[in-house]
Amino acid sequence: MFPxxxxxLIPSPTISSFDLGPVTIHFYxxxxxxxxxxxTFLTAKRLGVRDVKQGLVIDIxxxxxxxxxxxxxxxxxxxxxxxxxxxxxxxxGIFRVWEGGLAIYGALIFGxxxxxxxxxxxxxxxxxxxxxxxxGLLVAQAIGRFGNYFNNELFGTxxxxxWGLEIPAANPSYPAGLPAGELFHPAFLYESLWSILGVAVxxxxxxxxxxxxxxxxxxxxIWYSVGRFMIEQIRLDxxxxxxxxxxxxxMAVLGVFVGIGILVRQRWAHHGLLASPYLPGREPAAEAPxxxxxxxxxxxxxxDAEAGHHxxxxxxxxxxxxx
Numbered sequence: 001m002f003p004x005x006x007x008x009l010i011p012s013p014t015i016s017s018f019d020l021g022p023v024t025i026h027f028y029x030x031x032x033x034x035x036x037x038x039x040t041f042l043t044a045k046r047l048g049v050r051d052v053k054q055g056l057v058i059d060i061x062x063x064x065x066x067x068x069x070x071x072x073x074x075x076x077x078x079x080x081x082x083x084x085x086x087x088x089x090x091x092x093g094i095f096r097v098w099e100g101g102l103a104i105y106g107a108l109i110f111g112x113x114x115x116x117x118x119x120x121x122x123x124x125x126x127x128x129x130x131x132x133x134x135x136g137l138l139v140a141q142a143i144g145r146f147g148n149y150f151n152n153e154l155f156g157t158x159x160x161x162x163w164g165l166e167i168p169a170a171n172p173s174y175p176a177g178l179p180a181g182e183l184f185h186p187a188f189l190y191e192s193l194w195s196i197l198g199v200a201v202x203x204x205x206x207x208x209x210x211x212x213x214x215x216x217x218x219x220x221x222i223w224y225s226v227g228r229f230m231i232e233q234i235r236l237d238x239x240x241x242x243x244x245x246x247x248x249x250x251m252a253v254l255g256v257f258v259g260i261g262i263l264v265r266q267r268w269a270h271h272g273l274l275a276s277p278y279l280p281g282r283e284p285a286a287e288a289p290x291x292x293x294x295x296x297x298x299x300x301x302x303x304d305a306e307a308g309h310h311x312x313x314x315x316x317x318x319x320x321x322x323x
Contacts, residue, residue, distance in 0.1 A: 010186055012166035016150045017098075026098040028147035035140030036065055042136035047129070056122045060129060063118030064111045071110020072102035079103060079240050079247045100151040104141065104228075105251040127214030127266075134220045135199050141224075142195040148188040156185030156234035163189075173237055185234050194227035213269070218262035225255030 017026040040061050044054035077084055077094055080101070084091050093099070115133075119126045148154035152171050158164075164183025167174055175182075202219050205211065211219065229252035232245070239246045 009163045010149075010165045010189070012152060012168055013150045016152070027150040028100050029098045031147040031150075032102070032144050035143040036061070038143070039133065039136030039140040042139065043129070043133045046132040046135070047124075050128065050132075052124060052128075056124060057129075059122045060115055060118030060124070063121070064115040067114025067117075068107040068111030069097065069102065071113075072104065072107030073097055075103035075106020075109075076101040078106075080238060081240070083238065100148060100153055102144075103248070104224075105248065105255065108255075127212075127217065130214055130217035131212060134202055134216050137220065138195040138199045138202075138224070142192040145188045145192040145195075149186070153237060154188040154191075155236060156187040156190075156231075157236060158182045159185045161185075165189075175236055184236070187231050187235050191227065191231050194231070195224065198223045198227070213266045214262050215266055218259040218266070221255045221259030221262070225252040225259065228252040228255070 016028065017024050019025070040057060044057040047057060048054055073094070083089060084094050112130075115129060116126050119129050145154070149165075152167055153173060155165050155167055155173075158175075158178065160183065163186060165186040167182075167184055169180035198220070202216060202223065205219060206216055229249050232249040232252065235246065239248065241247070242250060
């Protein structure tokens, strides 16, 4: 066994915010914003390869981010209902988002809805955007989890491992009955590292088989949900429990099945009974323009035909998407 008290590597943070004039800046909010900015930048760069104007990504993010924050907060409140309603609870705390409490699955569900609406507005296929978003989304989650560290939350069961996390005994979430000075599994760090590893794994898969039509997004749902289910087994923060599992563990199971469902449906549509002559894993090329007799071809007609042939497949065109 490790002498944890001597080799502890993760001390408890002493501050969670700082004052900038009359305004209090919370590290949790700052890290969430940094994650959003990085995810937007990386997604824009990835869509730029498909000839999508980077400014269009911001138009989608304007829809997705507010939806995601609202959904994440609603889901957190619903799964920690006794923290906000009941004897001694302060329901006004529902609106203090800067104190922590954004459930990722709630943010995903509502964020996907917002992104879909944004994609409809700018004319980008949703799954094209979702596949491009995956690496940036995982990076954002990895950064955002450190906001939980500064808020002294999202820790696991006691441990004597050298990377045990210190939690002040005065913390309301400190387990009753345990002596002060115990160290805990840094669940926030485990999830952050799992997300970073997911970036490497999914980008490797992308380079090898070039998944499209939402298949990379499905891989994200499966990867993140498997890790989240395992981490939920050691978390100690209060949560609703159903049939022996925390609510977010059941959401992780659902996430795996949704990811598998997307993969099966997309493979069915593009490589199964509805298979087309196009190469596996690649979007169909734009149909070549009909041949025009040489004597009837004008300079303008030729230019128009070439423009149509090279139109980006990431954008919605006159030919409807099969999925």
